[in-house]
Amino acid sequence: MIINVARKELQSLFASPMGWIILSLLMLAFGSFYLQGVNNYFEVMSGAIRPAERVGVTIFVGQTVYGIASFLMLFAVPLLSMGLISGERKSQTLPFLFSAPISLTEIVVGKFLGLIIFLSILVVYILIMLSTLNIWSDIDFGYLLSNSLGLILLAASFSALGIYFSSLTSQPIVAAILSFIALFALMGLDKFFGSQPDHWFGYISLMKHFQSFSRGVIDSKDIIYFILFITTFLVLTIRRLDSDRLTG
């Protein structure tokens, strides 16, 4: 049943121009940063004489593309997640889901999964794009995979938070703005505590946990952090929808 809900959500993302536009704009952005990365590589590397200054092409181009990808997701995900529940509230379609034999958990997880499948199109696209470097050089696939995993976990966390804010209001735009602000704050928490890198407050920052993935390190600590983050917001969303049923 989760799959059915996810399928409906995907169908509805692709039924409106919104999904296509965001998808194509992001692909355009990633493509141009990829191209720029490749061009810069030769310029920079020809200037770097000492061996210590030289980095591999995977890391050089990958850093550019994944860096911009994680940043752009910050804008894209709230736009995609805003309508997930508030849109249904606005068009009064929630009773359709509530009166079908689907549990609230299935509804929320299904919607979340639908969005993740949509976002993973982008992650796979980036992976394929960077893999083309392999045609003329030897690239580090481990680095790409760890970055992809990090990016999908990051996007999933954004989505979970986005769904939660979407369940709070019946105005999709309000949901988008709220989740954008919340994500922006969460991303930059470690920057506020730049002088104390080990402060616990900085530890909540999403970006801090993405950083190890972007270095090519898959740390179970970070994976657990993201999973906890996602679960928390999904559970909050389910609770919010349940209170709809209880209080009317």
Next chain:
Amino acid sequence: MTEATLNAFDLSRQFGSNYAVRDVSFHLNQGEVLGFLGPNGAGKSTTMRMLTGNLAPSQGGVKICGIDIIENPKEAKALIGYLPEIRPLYKEFTVNEFLNIAARFHNVKSSYVHKAVEAAKEKCGLAHMSNRLIENLSNGYQQRVGIAQAIIHNPEIVILDEPTVGLDPIQIREIRKLIKEIGKKHSVILSTHILPEVEMVCDRVQIIDKGNLVFHGSIEDLKQHRLGNKLLIGLSKPPTLTKLKAINGVEKIEKDEHGMFIIKFKDKYLPAEEIVYLASKENWGLYHIAPHVTSLEDIFVQLTQIQTLDNQKIEVKKT
């Protein structure tokens, strides 16, 4: 006796301190169309939302074919098809896409989805609209999609909340026909505030006012309330009242605001023939004779007012 497919007992719902629905108990038999009547804000929609598991009742419960909707919501919901007052349509989809989703959400087997969608479209007269976006359909057709969505999984019970609101007369007739059709196979609960509609499509009726059930019975009971033993006659040269009263079986005579006579007669008498005979013989100028029907509106007002009076009495007693 036919088995009850739906049982609601002591259903109550409070919003803050006021009751939207209070101690409503009723049951629905198999293959029956139950009309749920009440003025705006009487608690019809709230009751229906509780029946379908969209709203948790403050007290009481609902059993669908013996399955409690609060304890086993999934099993119970699979047996219900529900069309809320504001139809829940995803307008960005075509009719086919939407019905496919509805079928899958209601546990229709994937090999059977296509068949179910075709059957529902056939029943609701939507076959030629298959690939149109729901957004571009007229009001009446959107309503049909709403109904198709509610019957797609062949549920035991179909619950329709004001299905004919906002439609034109022809569409209303078609939708009513459709509801009658559905009522042959499924049990239907239909809410409305249009009174003649109840008489046309329902087998049984219950009237709710201010959250309380004020009347429930068969449609015949309601008709009995309406007809009474009354004749309405119009005479252009009326005789004296005593002359009319002398007719066999006449109990009471009233004059209405248009100068017509309402003649109440005793049971087992029908003085129509004698009236016509006398009228032509004595030249009363008879221009109208028909059974006098109390309008449903009047009964409705009567029933709801009785309730209000009762409530007032209770409150007086309390203070």
